[in-house]
Amino acid sequence: MKKPIVVFAVVATLLGGYLAVAHVSGGAFATFGLPLGGDRGLLRRTALSFMEDIQFKDFDRAASYHAPELVESVDIPFLIQRLFAVRPEALDIMGYEVVFAELDSSDLRARVKLRVRAKLLANERIEERELILYFYRDDVAAPWYMKLEDSLRDLTPDADRAH
Amino acid sequence: MTRPRWRVLAARYRDGLFGDFGGTFILLAQAPLIGWLCTVVWGSIERDTPALYFVLCLTAVWFGCINACREIVKERRIHERERLFGVRGRDEVLSKAAVLAGIGAVQVVLLQGTVEWQLQLRGPMGLEILALFGASLAGTGLGLTVSALASTQERAVFAVPLLLLPQILFSELAIPDTLYSDVVAAAEKVMPVHWAFRVFEESAAVEPSWLSVAGSLAVLFAMACALILLATLAIVPRREVVT
Numbered sequence: 001m002k003k004p005i006v007v008f009a010v011v012a013t014l015l016g017g018y019l020a021v022a023h024v025s026g027g028a029f030a031t032f033g034l035p036l037g038g039d040r041g042l043l044r045r046t047a048l049s050f051m052e053d054i055q056f057k058d059f060d061r062a063a064s065y066h067a068p069e070l071v072e073s074v075d076i077p078f079l080i081q082r083l084f085a086v087r088p089e090a091l092d093i094m095g096y097e098v099v100f101a102e103l104d105s106s107d108l109r110a111r112v113k114l115r116v117r118a119k120l121l122a123n124e125r126i127e128e129r130e131l132i133l134y135f136y137r138d139d140v141a142a143p144w145y146m147k148l149e150d151s152l153r154d155l156t157p158d159a160d161r162a163h
Numbered sequence: 164m165t166r167p168r169w170r171v172l173a174a175r176y177r178d179g180l181f182g183d184f185g186g187t188f189i190l191l192a193q194a195p196l197i198g199w200l201c202t203v204v205w206g207s208i209e210r211d212t213p214a215l216y217f218v219l220c221l222t223a224v225w226f227g228c229i230n231a232c233r234e235i236v237k238e239r240r241i242h243e244r245e246r247l248f249g250v251r252g253r254d255e256v257l258s259k260a261a262v263l264a265g266i267g268a269v270q271v272v273l274l275q276g277t278v279e280w281q282l283q284l285r286g287p288m289g290l291e292i293l294a295l296f297g298a299s300l301a302g303t304g305l306g307l308t309v310s311a312l313a314s315t316q317e318r319a320v321f322a323v324p325l326l327l328l329p330q331i332l333f334s335e336l337a338i339p340d341t342l343y344s345d346v347v348a349a350a351e352k353v354m355p356v357h358w359a360f361r362v363f364e365e366s367a368a369v370e371p372s373w374l375s376v377a378g379s380l381a382v383l384f385a386m387a388c389a390l391i392l393l394a395t396l397a398i399v400p401r402r403e404v405v406t
Contacts, residue, residue, distance in 0.1 A: 025280045029288075099210065099283045113209060115285070117369060126369045130210070 026101055039110070040101040043144060047098055047112040047133050050146070054080065055093040065146040074148060083129055084118060092119040094126070110135040110144065168250060172258035176234075180262060190230065194270040197222055198277025211284045216363035217336050219274065220356045223295040225327055226270045227263070227302020228309075232319045234259050235310035235398060243401060252398035256307055260300075260391050263307075267299035286366030290376065294362035297383035301355035304390025311397035330356040358383040 019036060022029040026040025037044065046065060053062035059076040066074050080088045099113040114131045134147040181187055205215050235242070235255065242255050275292050278284065284291065305326050313319035331337065333350040334357060343351070351357050361379040365371055 021276070028280045028283070029276070097283055100281065115283075128369055 028100075039103060039107070039144075043101045043103075043110050043112050043135055044098045046135070046144065046146075047101070047114055048096070050133065051093070051096040051114060051116065055096070057088060059088075066148065067145040070145075076148075079148065083116075083131065084120065084127065086120050086122065090121045092121055093117075094119055099130070107140055108137055167254075169254040169257040169261070172250070172254055173261045176258050177262045180266075190266060191269060191273065194226065194273035195277040198274045201278050202281035205278075206281055209282070211282060211367070213360075213364060214336065215278075215284075216367070217334065217356070217360050219278065219291075219295060220298050220359035220363065221327070221330055222274060223267075223271050223298035223359065224302035224305070224330060224355050226274075227267050227299040227304075228306040228323055228326055229302075230263050230266055230270075231259065231303045231306025232309050232313075232323050233316045234263065235307060235394070236313045236319050237310075237316050242398070246401075252311075253395045256311070256391060256395045256398055259307060260303060260394075263303045264300055267303055268296055271295035271299050284363075284367070286363060286371070290366050291363055294359045294380060294383065297362075297380060297387060298355050298359035300387035301383060301390055304387050304394060305355075307394035308390055308397050311394045330354050333357070334360070353386075355383060355386055358386065 018029070019031070019034065022031050023036040023038070023041070025037070027037025027044045031037065031041065035041065035045075050062055050065055053059070054076060062076045063071050063074045077088045080086075080091060084091055093116060095117040097115050099115055101110065101112045103110045112133045112135070114133065116129050116131055117126065118129070119126050135144045136147050137144050201215060201218060205211060238255075242250065242252075245255075246252075271292055275288065275295055279288055306323070309322045309326065310319050313322065329350070333347055333354050338347075340348070340351075358379045362376050362383070365376045365379065366373075
């Protein structure tokens with residue numbers, strides 16, 4: 001009777017310790033879907049969600065991480081074309097992972113570095129690229145917005161540009 | 164039902180080891196400290212490189228070797244006396260290897276965890292921890308062999324660099340593998356660091372060959388078992404120990 005309790009206590013302590021470390025590290029370790037890691041954890045999850053949207057070519061949703069007034073102006077396919085020098089439809093994003101996520105001293109700006117592995121369908125070549133996503137917020141209680149529009153083409157002055 | 168003799172010896176050894184809280188703390192604290200130093204160096208370029216993988220693998224072998232190199236020789240007198248009552252060398256080596264494997268496992272988790280905290284490495288973390296554990300276990304085997312052969316604790320410690328430096332010399336860190344002579348290429352194959360490094364390098368590749376990863380892991384653990392077996396053979400001759 002005593003042994004199962006001891007085993008349970010040890011397992012619970014190890015699991016609790018692991019989750020505590022995962023939280024303090026800002027989600028650097030697997031959190032099994034739990035919302036751990038504070039702001040850095042949230043940014044990691046947002047960045048991964050953004051990459052998943054790109055992987056499945058859901059560019060409208062990928063643009064939705066920007067401030068509401070900018071959502072219409074961002075051009076995700078252009079980012080892909082610039083990053084991999086191929087059209088989005090000729091690209092198979094195979095995998096991606098967060099290298100690190102960090103906040104500045106004011107806690108109002110953040111950046112998330114990603115590693116993206118993709119196959120260029122035209123020549124069957126697999127390439128790896130690194131990408132940094134920048135985020136900002138107006139105050140510590142405000143939501144985070146992506147700041148990708150700086151590196152993207154504004155659709156307004158060149159709306160007819162073909163990808 | 165009586166417990167196997169090696170488990171009784173392991174329990175005694177574990178109690179003795181963990182009874183020295185300061186020593187255990189230093190043993191375990193060095194892993195995150197070295198991991199942190201790695202993040203300081205590789206954090207400046209914000210990415211992992213093969214050199215980082217090599218340092219991690221070498222550190223794991225180093226940990227195993229240092230942990231084990233004094234452990235048999237310092238208790239050799241006790242063992243020689245217990246041998247008169249039927250305690251066999253393999254029980255002695257197995258008891259040490261089991262406890263040191265546990266310590267090595269904690270060390271490599273702390274080492275890899277500290278690096279991953281700051282810098283996500285390419286390749287699956289679990290697989291890399293397994294490779295580091297294999298390297299640590301092989302290092303433990305090397306250390307136990309030295310410990311079983313040495314006549315004093317000092318000599319055992321002095322022999323450790325002779326085991327660890329070849330890990331660096333016979334590696335791609337010294338010269339590119341395309342320039343290896345046959346001797347160097349053959350020597351590299353018997354270095355535990357080489358096989359752990361191959362796991363890291365292959366699992367980090369753009370197109371990993373998981374078969375090659377599995378093969379390297381198998382070689383690494385086979386090497387660890389062989390070294391522990393070698394330590395068992397080395398403890399067989401009776402030896403006078405200077406304490």
